[in-house]
Amino acid sequence: MVDNLTPMAEPETTGRYLVLLREDAVDAGMQALSESMNLNLYSSEIAENNNAVLLSELGVVVVEAVPEQLSTLRISNGNSPILAIEPEQILYALEPPPLNRSADYLIGYRDAINHLVDKLLPSQQTALMQAIDEAETTWGLQATKVLNSCSSGKGIKVAVLDTGFDLAHPDFIGRTVISKSFISGEAVQDGNGHGTHCIGTACGSRRPTRLPRYGVAYNAEIYAGKVLSNQGSGSDSGILQGIEWALTNGCEVISMSLGASTQVGSTYSQVYETVAQRALQRGTLIVAAAGNESRRDRNVTNPVGRPANCPSILAVGALDSDVQIAYFSNRGINPDGGQVDIAGPGVNIYSSWPMPTQYRSISGTSMATPHVAGIAALYAEEFGLRGQELWNLLVKTARRLSLASEDVGAGIVQAP
Amino acid sequence: MTRVNVSITVDDAYQDQILEVAAALQATGMQVEQTLETIGIITGTCESSQMDSLSHVAGVANLEQGQAVQLPPSDSPLQ
Missing domain, CATH: 3.30.70 (Alpha-Beta Plaits)
Structure with a gap:
């Protein structure tokens, strides 16, 4: 003016x-x-x-x-x-007068260096900021936009098939928890910790007894199926019983932070594939961990494990807080559905642990998987989609990353 | 002889007769442990030499040897 x-x-x-x-x-x-x-x-x-x-x-x-x-x-x-x-x-040139070629080259070179420096410096600063600000919420919930979501998983049943659950954990008092053990001679009560950690990420409280918040679908109904023993071991028989139980109960999402390593060239299990297809047809999405057998710091990558390598199971890779692929996260190497479909936060993930420890930070594609399962519950609530449609929506809404799709699939899962 | 865990996928066309398929498997030598009607799977054990004959029982779409999974030790930072 x-x-x-x-x-x-x-x-x-x-x-x-x-x-x-x-x-x-x-x-x-x-x-x-x-x-x-x-x-x-x-x-x-x-x-x-x-x-x-x-x-x-x-x-x-x-x-x-x-x-x-x-x-x-x-x-x-x-x-x-x-x-x-x-x-x-008197007129003035709008652009600098042309210089000779070597000057042009030097100026172009200088501009490229400046561009590179500008590009690298701010991202380092952003990464540092992300890494330190977990006072209120975990970095995983921030990176997946869970905090901004209006959905809570209300009315959605999420089955976590794992080592059980600490049924006395103070962060879950008042929550609907249905549980069953498929391990002979062991109660649901989690004597390992892995299951309590995964349930915490997928379904943990909006207001835990101690900050930060670490759980995604805080109003979802929790189905804790114990298919792995307190020693962390399990069999196909127990896992399949757990899937059967989840389907019978109408769970919309099944989270499986479990699996076995595969070899380059091996194909998927026809049993799990058929089960996953039947689950999708009934409106149940199975999400599974891609596995931790890679050692990218030594240039070793291994293929997605079993049963995540089934075409009809959503395979999840792990990212760190810089949104880089985790050094251990497996890669889509084998054909026949052995790809990574999506990625989630999986390094230094803070979540619930059986009392008296209460909380613990650990890493793995096991931790990335319940992020995706919890966010699937948010979409299931908000859009009413099930099965294959829910899968498609997760993949469609994932944030694309400048990383190989063999490692992260469609990108990092994003909440609605 | 080696005793193995097996998981059997029941053919879609036999979903309504899964109990009959389980009985036929039992009669062919399988120790049936679980008949999972919703997902259409039968699990149990058999001698490894019986796997081929079990896979030919009517209603069996696929027979797979059961596998185990094992998490890292509970105190490992990588899970």
């Missing part, structure tokens, strides 16, 4: 004039101009001495004059050989 009140500056002029001659009367114009200035402009020597330039192709004469000298030339009628007279203005 202030600029509008500033008067326009007068254009700078050179003291010379541009005289535009009529195209069909250049000679007559030159003659008239010569007479009025009392100079013979036809003589190039005289013209040069008087700073006059004839641009014959354009029909323009540039002359040095005082206004009075040109006043007699003022266009009096339509037959005048002079069409226009304007003061010559």
